[in-house]
Amino acid sequence: MRFWLGSDGTPRYEVDYKGKHVIENSRLGLITVTTPDVIADRMDYTRGLKIVGDPNAGYRDHSGSWKDNFGSRSTVPDSYRELTVKLQAPDGFRFNIVFRAYDEGVAFKYVFPKSATVPKFKIGKEGSEFNLDRTANAYVSPNTSQQAAVVKKPVDQLNDKSATYARPMTVVGNGYAVGITEANQQDYARMMLKPVGATPGTTESGTLQSWLTENPVSVDRSSKDFASPWRTFVLGDNEGMVVERSHLIKTLSPAPDTVANPNYADTSWIQPGTVLRPMSLNTADCKNVIDAMVDRKIDYLGVDAGWYGKETLQDKNDTIKPEPGFDPKAIGDYAASKGKKVILYVNYRGLTSYYNSGKLDALFQQFSDWNIDGVKFGFVPVGSQATTKMVYDWVKIAAKHKLVVDIHDEMLPTGVERTYPNLLTMEGVRGDEESPSAAVDIRTLFTRGVNGAADHTWTYMSAKSSTSKSFRYAGAVAFYSPLQFLYWYDTPAQINNPAPELWDNLPTTWDYTKFLEAKNEEYATVARKSGSEVWIGSLSAVSRTANISLKNILSAGVKYRAAIFEKDPNADGVVKKEQVVDSSTVLKPVMTANSGYAVRLSPQ
Numbered sequence: 018m019r020f021w022l023g024s025d026g027t028p029r030y031e032v033d034y035k036g037k038h039v040i041e042n043s044r045l046g047l048i049t050v051t052t053p054d055v056i057a058d059r060m061d062y063t064r065g066l067k068i069v070g071d072p073n074a075g076y077r078d079h080s081g082s083w084k085d086n087f088g089s090r091s092t093v094p095d096s097y098r099e100l101t102v103k104l105q106a107p108d109g110f111r112f113n114i115v116f117r118a119y120d121e122g123v124a125f126k127y128v129f130p131k132s133a134t135v136p137k138f139k140i141g142k143e144g145s146e147f148n149l150d151r152t153a154n155a156y157v158s159p160n161t162s163q164q165a166a167v168v169k170k171p172v173d174q175l176n177d178k179s180a181t182y183a184r185p186m187t188v189v190g191n192g193y194a195v196g197i198t199e200a201n202q203q204d205y206a207r208m209m210l211k212p213v214g215a216t217p218g219t220t221e222s223g224t225l226q227s228w229l230t231e232n233p234v235s236v237d238r239s240s241k242d243f244a245s246p247w248r249t250f251v252l253g254d255n256e257g258m259v260v261e262r263s264h265l266i267k268t269l270s271p272a273p274d275t276v277a278n279p280n281y282a283d284t285s286w287i288q289p290g291t292v293l294r295p296m297s298l299n300t301a302d303c304k305n306v307i308d309a310m311v312d313r314k315i316d317y318l319g320v321d322a323g324w325y326g327k328e329t330l331q332d333k334n335d336t337i338k339p340e341p342g343f344d345p346k347a348i349g350d351y352a353a354s355k356g357k358k359v360i361l362y363v364n365y366r367g368l369t370s371y372y373n374s375g376k377l378d379a380l381f382q383q384f385s386d387w388n389i390d391g392v393k394f395g396f397v398p399v400g401s402q403a404t405t406k407m408v409y410d411w412v413k414i415a416a417k418h419k420l421v422v423d424i425h426d427e428m429l430p431t432g433v434e435r436t437y438p439n440l441l442t443m444e445g446v447r448g449d450e451e452s453p454s455a456a457v458d459i460r461t462l463f464t465r466g467v468n469g470a471a472d473h474t475w476t477y478m479s480a481k482s483s484t485s486k487s488f489r490y491a492g493a494v495a496f497y498s499p500l501q502f503l504y505w506y507d508t509p510a511q512i513n514n515p516a517p518e519l520w521d522n523l524p525t526t527w528d529y530t531k532f533l534e535a536k537n538e539e540y541a542t543v544a545r546k547s548g549s550e551v552w553i554g555s556l557s558a559v560s561r562t563a564n565i566s567l568k569n570i571l572s573a574g575v576k577y578r579a580a581i582f583e584k585d586p587n588a589d590g591v592v593k594k595e596q597v598v599d600s601s602t603v604l605k606p607v608m609t610a611n612s613g614y615a616v617r618l619s620p621q
Contacts, residue, residue, distance in 0.1 A: 018116055018123045020102060026065040028104065028114060031148075032123055034193045034252045038150055043224070045114060046144030047127060050233055062112070063144035066104045069111065075101035085267065087289055087438055089469075089497045089530040089545070093264045094120065101128075110135065117247075117269075121262035124200065124247040124269055129238045136239035145227035145248055146213065147197060149175070153190035156256075156464045156537055158183035161209055161230060161400075163427050163445035166453065167460040169538065172223040178214030181228060184429075185467040186210055189256055189537060196251040196259045196467030197225075200269035202431040203409055205246050206231040206402045231401035246431065251467055257532025257541065260466040267469065270432035278416050278437075286419045287439050288358065288390075289499035289525045290316025296508050298324045299342040304351050309509035311355050314521045318352055319360045319423075319502060322395060328364035337367050337380060349388030360391035360423065360500075365398055368411055377411065381418040391421035391441075391500075399427045412437045423472055423500050430469045441470065441499040448473035449505055452483045455558035455611040456538050462495060462556070463537045470498045477514060479506035484611055487584035487591050491613030493523060494554025495543050501525045516593035519582050519615050524552065533565055540608075544570045551577075553616040557608040565604040571618065573600045580617040584609060597621070 020030045032040035046063030080096040100116045113128040127143075149155070151173040158165040163183050172188065184207075185198035199208045211228035215221035227248060236243045247269045253259040273281035280286070293315045295306040307318055322328050324345070325337045339345055345361065352359045361384060371377040384392060392415055398404035408428065415422050416439045429445035446465045447453050453461065465471055475493050476482045482489060493501055503520050504512055514520070524547035534542035534555070542555040542565055551570055555563055571577060579598045582591050583606060598604075598618065606614045 018118050020100065020114070020116060022066065022068060026067060027063060028066060028102070030116070030125070032250055034195070035254075037190060037193045039188075039190070039193060039195050039252065040250065041148040041150070043146040043148040044144055045125070045146070047112075047140050048142040048144065049110075050139045050141035059141060060106075060108070060110065062106050062110060065107055069103040069105045072102060075103070077101075083268070083272065085264065085435070086284060087287065087434070087441060087499045087526050088264060088267065089527050090264050091526075091528045093268055095268050096120070119265060119268075121265040122195075122249065122251040124249040124265075126247045127245040129236055129243045131238050131240065131242055133239070137235070137237050139233035139235055140229070141233045143227040143229060143245075146224055147210070147226070148224045149188055150190045151223040153188050156187045156189070156460050157210070158464075163429050163465075164447050164451060166447055166457045167464045169460070174222075175212045175225060176215050176222045177212055180212055181230065182210040182225075184208055184210055185464055187256055187259060187464045187467060187537070192254065194253050194256040194259045196263075196464075198249050198251070198266065198431070198467055200247040200249045200266045200432045201271070202246040202405065203433055203436070204243075204402060204406055206234050207400045207405070208246065208248070234402050255532075255535045256463040256537050257535025257543070260463060261530055261532055263467050263469050266430070266432035266467070267435040268432070270435045273436055273438060278413060280416050280419055281438060284438050287421055287441070288316065289441055290358070290501075291520070291523055291525060292317040292319040292360065292500055292502045293504060294319045294321055294502065296506075298340065300344045300347050303343075303348045306509060307348075307352050307355055307357055310357050313517065315357075315503065317358045317360050317391065317500065318348070319393065320348075321362045321393070322364065324361065325367075328366065328395065337363065337371070345387040345389060353388050358390035359388070360393050360421070361389050362393040362395055364395045368394060369398070369407070372407065372411060377414050378417065381415055381420055384420060385418040389420070391423065393423040393425060395425050397424055397426070397428050409433065409437065412440050415439060421500070425472065432469065434470065442472045443470060444472045444474075446471040446473055449476045449479075449482055449489065450474055452481055454483050455488055455556065458484060458488070458492065459541050459556055459558055460538055462541055463535070466496070471496055472498050472500060472502060474502045474505040476505045477503070477507055478511050481506060485584060485613065486589050487582070488556055488611055488613035490519060490582060490591050491554040491556055491615040493520060494545065494552050494615055495541060495556050497527070497530070497545075499525050514591070516582050516591045518580055518593065519617060522617070531570060533570075534563065546570070549620050551618040553614075553618070555606070555608070555614040557612055557614075558610060560610050561608055563604070563606050563608055563614065565606075567598060567602045567604070567618075568600050571598070571600040572620070575599065576621045577618045578621055579604075580619075582615040584612040584614075
């Protein structure tokens with residue numbers, strides 16, 4: 018990464034990866050406002066700036082790592098070179114830009130040091146631009162929805178000024194891939210990506226800007242520094258390596274504050290696992306599902322909308338009261354007696370109402386008294402600075418009562434799960450509720466996967482799905498989520514899985530993750546290690562023969578039992594076979610279009 022000031026005082030930067038121009042000459046800066054609708058009150062800090070002090074004094078090197086008990090990699094590298102550039106405008110306004118370069122990628126953020134002179138102001142617009150390689154292809158959600166189908170667009174055609182794309186965006190060029198996103202978005206509006214607009218083939222075609230769809234952002238630096246989220250570029254040789262390196266998003270977020278949240282000092286109460294949803298919301302059926310969870314080795318009962326009535330009426334009724342026939346205390350106690358846990362859903366209307374009236378703490382204490390272990394936030398408000406802060410306040414209140422959290426629907430993780438480790442997963446993905454095709458799911462893996470945990474709500478028996486059973490079965494390994502919902506539309510009586518071993522024993526957090534094959538839209542093969550075992554999930558949207566070398570993922574000289582789960586050649590189902598393998602083995606399954614292949618490798 019290189020930074021400089023242009024002749025007109027415009028901050029500029031570029032990013033290279035192994036000699037390839039990934040981000041070419043791009044502008045930085047911001048526009049502040051005092052009164053958002055008054056043009057005269059806007060100050061342009063994208064040009065006319067100068068560097069204050071010795072720029073070489075701003076360098077800092079850091080080498081370290083941190084432990085992630087709930088991630089796709091347990092020991093996470095945290096080594097970087099940092100540069101802080103102090104800038105001043107002609108009117109005396111000062112701010113800093115902090116750059117970091119890691120092996121896994123690069124990032125920058127704006128920092129506004131504590132000031133009594135200008136303690137408060139608003140950011141109306143960022144001047145951050147991303148001038149992309151116009152020979153590359155971009156994989157993007159074509160609107161602001163995190164659940165829209167990811168599409169492929171040549172970078173040179175990202176020129177429609179009326180378009181707005183959701184982050185993350187994955188760009189695949191010749192010999193590199195980059196995931197463009199943001200990290201540590203807590204007290205700031207979310208970033209979207211918007212074309213600057215130009216004719217294809219011209220200099221500005223393929224240039225995007227950081228677009229704050231819910232602006233302005235209120236800055237208060239009266240008592241401490243204020244910082245934007247990190248504008249982040251996760252880099253790799255290919256799209257699979259970019260997802261491997263998604264831990265960078267968490268690394269850019271701060272560690273838990275154990276003083277403000279003492280329950281984060283010992284996180285043993287936070288338990289990842291698999292989840293099964295009851296399709297009937299009454300006490301007897303929930304107990305029956307818990308019994309099935311014991312047989313299937315599933316960890317959580319995930320009670321969805323409806324247990325306290327119609328969620329659409331919650332803003333008119335300030336009481337969350339269980340429906341007749343649904344006894345959360347009896348269900349929580351029964352689950353605990355069987356060694357299982359319970360998550361209860363609450364719609365954002367109820368959460369907002371209880372939060373604004375100061376009753377959310379009491380509601381979550383009631384959940385704890387009922388022996389409930391977690392809460393799923395539904396249809397959360399998303400995007401603005403105020404609503405983002407509010408949702409994370411909910412997460413912090415849940416932690417006071419040792420409740421894990423799953424957030425649905427549009428919200429996307431930005432690494433803040435490191436700061437609030439009881440936040441185990443989020444949706445923000447086109448999962449099985451939307452019936453994505455195999456190609457869309459693979460595009461999603463290589464795009465949405467950049468930002469981490471994705472609650473895909475995997476189906477198995479359901480006829481609503483567009484993918485095959487074998488594809489979805491392997492998908493629960495390929496997609497990472499510390500809470501992995503399985504058999505989404507199925508009752509225990511409906512489940513007919515002749516090869517249940519994979520999902521019956523599925524880990525949901527991992528010691529390491531490595532992509533063995535990666536080609537966007539077509540196929541993905543990922544290996545994940547948990548303890549002494551290695552799990553492989555391979556997805557294919559095309560007919561092909563996979564080439565899965567075990568050389569770099571198994572210990573040399575050790576024999577492994579390979580339980581292999583592949584498409585039933587005679588039906589839409591999964592069949593299992595076993596063989597003995599070692600690190601010299603190369604698995605070459607013949608995969609049809611829209612199929613999956615999974616392997617559980619256990620040392621003998």
